[in-house]
Amino acid sequence: MGLESYQIEKVESVTMADIVEKRLLDYFKKNAFKPGDAIPKELELAEALEVSRNVVREALSRLKMLGMVESRKKRGMVLSEPDIFGGFERVLDPLILEQRTLQDLFELRMVLEMGLADLIFRRKTDDDVAELERIVQKSINQNKASFKVKHEIAFHGKLYAMTGNATIMRFQNLLLPIFEYVVSEEEKLHGIPPISNVGHGDLVEIIKNGTPQEFKEAMRIHLSPHFDRLS
Amino acid sequence: MGLESYQIEKVESVTMADIVEKRLLDYFKKNAFKPGDAIPKELELAEALEVSRNVVREALSRLKMLGMVESRKKRGMVLSEPDIFGGFERVLDPLILEQRTLQDLFELRMVLEMGLADLIFRRKTDDDVAELERIVQKSINQNKASFKVKHEIAFHGKLYAMTGNATIMRFQNLLLPIFEYVVSEEEKLHGIPPISNVGHGDLVEIIKNGTPQEFKEAMRIHLSPHFDRLS
DNA sequence: ATTTGTTATTATGTTCTACATAAGTATTAA
DNA sequence: TTAATACTTATGTAGAACATAATAACAAAT
Incomplete structure (x- = not known):
């Protein structure tokens, strides 16, 4: 023994x-x-x-x-009032963290995204919706990969901003590089995922005229290309 | 000026x-x-x-x-592999953090809870459901405040555990004391909130036989006593 | 020959002293 | 009263010294 x-x-x-x-x-x-x-x-x-x-x-x-x-x-x-995510930020290096942890953080961001709906609908303003539409509008006919990434960040970032919750927004900003890293690693292994049936334009339309329930379902479908690859 | x-x-x-x-x-x-x-x-x-x-x-x-x-x-x-929430943990003191930050963290936990649905349904097992039922069963006819808090933690903790995501679970465990602090402060100001129309038993039933969509809506109603008090 | 004991080495852990620096405090001069 | 000056103090930085534990190298023993 x-x-x-x-x-x-x-x-x-x-x-x-x-x-x-x-x-x-x-x-x-x-x-x-x-x-x-x-x-x-x-x-x-x-x-x-x-x-x-x-x-x-x-x-x-x-x-x-x-x-x-x-x-x-x-x-x-x-x-003094500490920076609650200060330590977190220093440690978020894809090369240092375990694969399992990166995967967990990837999922965490998706969970956040799915859970945002009620906060967004509770606090959205007409200005917010207008800006979302502007962001979507600018992305039409743009196909460069670098632009697409920027657009993704701008759109989803605006969604977080609409919650009026600075802490959640900061948290998601920290999570973003991890999310992108995991996505790119996934793509290396399994290729580009199929494009979702629900795009940013659809999401904005629902925010404008729909319900939180519809938005949750739409967001699930929007993220499903990533979601379906989970273990 | x-x-x-x-x-x-x-x-x-x-x-x-x-x-x-x-x-x-x-x-x-x-x-x-x-x-x-x-x-x-x-x-x-x-x-x-x-x-x-x-x-x-x-x-x-x-x-x-x-x-x-x-x-x-x-x-x-x-x-070495760092503890991603190590710094976070040290700093989570209700007395030190700003009211605004505490409120943000309170909301963050609710967002998490709402977003869990799809992960839970994707990974739930019969054993998980059985344990949830056991937890709910034990709570019947128990009315002491201290027990209720323990039960809350056990039930929601099990939900997080069912995601199979250790990072999310750890995160929520860290958030819990903050959540409870904010709830108790709220109660001091505005009294005990009305009991929700959807209880833990209902949630378990939906996990057993329902859909993620139903679960999301049920969870929203379950949390609505807290949610409705947001600014 | 494998194990055991001894010694030397080395990198971190801890203490101490000394001085630099910036920011209050007291004093003095105008 | 104000302005300039010197003084004091708590943090910031440097350097030396020793303690301690882990390692390696070697010798002794069965």
Whole structure:
């Protein structure tokens, strides 16, 4: 019987910086720190935690990356509203992520797209619809591949924008390169997918005069070339 | 006319650690580093970038937090598959995030929920349906608030699990505390929302014998008490 | 010959000291 | 009162030193 069957777990060394980082996060939560609140000085933290200033700085450096802590010379440091997708953004590299994860993110974007309908219908304005029509209009008689990609981004981006939800919009913008990467990898393997029976023009027409239910079904058909290739 | 109308942008001091962090990320991407690849030693990096080892370590500490870099004594450092939601998780504190962001995340989860239908129907198994029924069955005649919350989590969590998408599942698990926070804040202001006309039992029945379209509509109605309170 | 023990080496982990820098604070001069 | 000046302070950066664990090379032992 091999060693592996004992499921011996590898010891991952926890560093001081890991511990201090966690302690700081707990400290902020426990004391209900809010953005704008000043936090103790590096030396005070180092002394209280009984580690060197260096370790404290490594932990703080992490929180600074997330936008959670801001520092200015002499003034000290303050807690601040973090960039919720900051860490996410740095990590979204198709070459680094597992195939499985890329596939998951691909699906995630499709799930989002399908779920947008009710928000869009709740918040759409005439101006929005007019701009969508403009975007579609511009794409007619354009066949270059580079233009098509740009058009895809413009159209779907506008749909997200219409939700009035900046977070969702940011999220989808981050997901986009992954989506395109997965699509292009798919195409290398299985060729260009058939064009959907429902185009952007149809979607706009439904937004204008249709119902959320119709839109959901139309979007499903619009995405079906991708959807049908899922495992 | 006030100064603010000039949109004077505050100078955020860029530190060496910020620069080195970016350089490292670019370096990995440019050279197509993959998980498992060894990366240069701290001292080599420090020398090449002409900064102190300290600065390099602060930047590396950030990447370690994201799971992108792992280090062992003597062996050096290797690139590794990052935890895509690691940074996200650390930052998801209702007390720190803006109200607007919390609201956005609340909506985001609802969008996800609405968009799940096609994935669920594509991948559902008889076992899944049986477990859903079991979960619903257990909830009958239970009225304690604490149990209700647990039941909510179990039921909707199972729906996410049925997508077979670990990333989506993780994402929703992270979003859940935010969702609950927003709901409870809403309830403080406007009281308990009316109970939906579509319950979990109805949803299961549709998953069993219905169509994705029916499920989408049912889910919309199920969530409508929350949805109707959106701005 | 395979295993076991010893030693040397090396890259990260941690600490300490020192100084640079920017931004407040107090003091002084006009 | 205002403006110029020096002082103070907290972060930013650098460099050296040592601790520690993992590895390699080699020697000893059965």
